[in-house]
Amino acid sequence: MSFRFLHTADWQAGKPFGNVPGDAGAALRRQRIDTIANLAKLATEQQVDAVLVAGDAFDSNEVEDRTINQVLAALSPFAGPWIFLPGNHDAALPHSVWSRLRRLSSSDTIIIADRPEPIELQHGSAVILPAPLRRRRESSDLTAWFDAAATRPGAIRVGLAHGSVANRLPAGSEAANTIAEDRAQSADLDYLALGDWHGTLQIADKTWYSGTPETDRHRDNQSGNVLVVEIDGHGAVPRVTAMPTGAYAWRRVEVGLIDGRAGGVSRALEGLEVDHQRAVVELTVTGIVSLAERHAVELELSAWRARLHHLVVDDAGLREEPTDDDLDAIGAGFVGHAVERLRAISQEPAHQDRDAARVALRMLFLDHMNAKGSQ
Ligand SMILES: [Mn+2]
Numbered sequence: 504m505s506f507r508f509l510h511t512a513d514w515q516a517g518k519p520f521g522n523v524p525g526d527a528g529a530a531l532r533r534q535r536i537d538t539i540a541n542l543a544k545l546a547t548e549q550q551v552d553a554v555l556v557a558g559d560a561f562d563s564n565e566v567e568d569r570t571i572n573q574v575l576a577a578l579s580p581f582a583g584p585w586i587f588l589p590g591n592h593d594a595a596l597p598h599s600v601w602s603r604l605r606r607l608s609s610s611d612t613i614i615i616a617d618r619p620e621p622i623e624l625q626h627g628s629a630v631i632l633p634a635p636l637r638r639r640r641e642s643s644d645l646t647a648w649f650d651a652a653a654t655r656p657g658a659i660r661v662g663l664a665h666g667s668v669a670n671r672l673p674a675g676s677e678a679a680n681t682i683a684e685d686r687a688q689s690a691d692l693d694y695l696a697l698g699d700w701h702g703t704l705q706i707a708d709k710t711w712y713s714g715t716p717e718t719d720r721h722r723d724n725q726s727g728n729v730l731v732v733e734i735d736g737h738g739a740v741p742r743v744t745a746m747p748t749g750a751y752a753w754r755r756v757e758v759g760l761i762d763g764r765a766g767g768v769s770r771a772l773e774g775l776e777v778d779h780q781r782a783v784v785e786l787t788v789t790g791i792v793s794l795a796e797r798h799a800v801e802l803e804l805s806a807w808r809a810r811l812h813h814l815v816v817d818d819a820g821l822r823e824e825p826t827d828d829d830l831d832a833i834g835a836g837f838v839g840h841a842v843e844r845l846r847a848i849s850q851e852p853a854h855q856d857r858d859a860a861r862v863a864l865r866m867l868f869l870d871h872m873n874a875k876g877s878q
Pocket residue numbers: 558559590591592665698699700
């Protein structure tokens with residue numbers, strides 16, 4: 504008997520997105536719930552036997568009851584079974600999001616895999632071996648028990664775990680909650696469903712990270728998918744298909760204004776092959792520009808702020824070199840004299856107020872241009 508399931512993880516429902524203010528942040532919070540509902544619809548369309556959630560369905564054990572109820576409602580397009588593994592964000596502590604979820608839902612098709620015990624599906628023809636986290640960080644490999652787990656002969660064995668596969672993730676990923684890289688082999692698994700890494704990634708034989716179904720950070724890691732997995736029988740090679748589920752595209756863009764001209768910002772953002780209203784962009788601008796060009800860059804940015812879902816700008820590497828034209832534009836008199844002074848200071852490499860003079864010049868100029876524009 505074959506086993507066909509959805510593998511997903513890292514929903515992080517209730518994630519606050521505190522650094523995205525206003526409606527844009529609220530929309531990102533709401534989308535995490537809507538994406539779960541889309542995933543439930545997909546499960547029904549794909550006629551899967553179960554949905555496996557490999558940890559961090561919730562952003563924390565402190566999410567509001569409202570969030571738990573929203574997630575429960577979002578599950579309803581798929582009758583289940585849903586198998587939830589507690590991860591590091593929603594570890595199975597004595598009082599956890601899971602104990603509250605049990606109180607809020609009486610559904611017997613929502614299975615919380617909070618004990619390291621086999622879960623039999625399809626009358627035992629498929630068995631889930633879970634490795635729940637009972638605290639945020641575990642020093643031992645919680646999947647070790649899979650090796651000796653007894654299942655009936657011929658049963659499809661699927662491991663479910665949350666953490667980092669040793670030696671297989673890019674440098675800089677978290678080293679906590681380590682999982683042996685050969686676990687699928689040593690435990691005779693047909694598939695090892697993993698969570699924690701937010702991108703979709705095959706990491707070893709029969710071992711996959713599904714990634715988060717809705718991207719939640721700026722990291723180029725192929726997130727925004729779920730995996731449809733089909734296994735014909737114990738020992739068969741699993742067929743794994745990634746299906747896109749993400750609504751928002753998170754992009755990092757770097758622009759060097761090497762020719763000192765504005766316009767590069769718009770060219771780079773127009774070149775993004777995404778729906779601009781669904782793009783969350785982190786933009787880094789570097790280079791040296793005149794104050795007039797700097798003013799033009801600010802105008803471009805404010806236009807793009809209104810076109811994108813959210814724009815964060817890092818302009819620490821963008822420097823202004825005022826030109827004679829810039830200074831003429833400000834004019835003579837007291838202000839002109841102050842500007843000359845600031846310019847002189849900003850050009851003295853050793854002057855202790857050099858950076859302050861640069862900032863003051865920029866502010867003066869931009870303010871002046873804005874005042875002119877509003878007249
Ligand atoms: Mn995690």
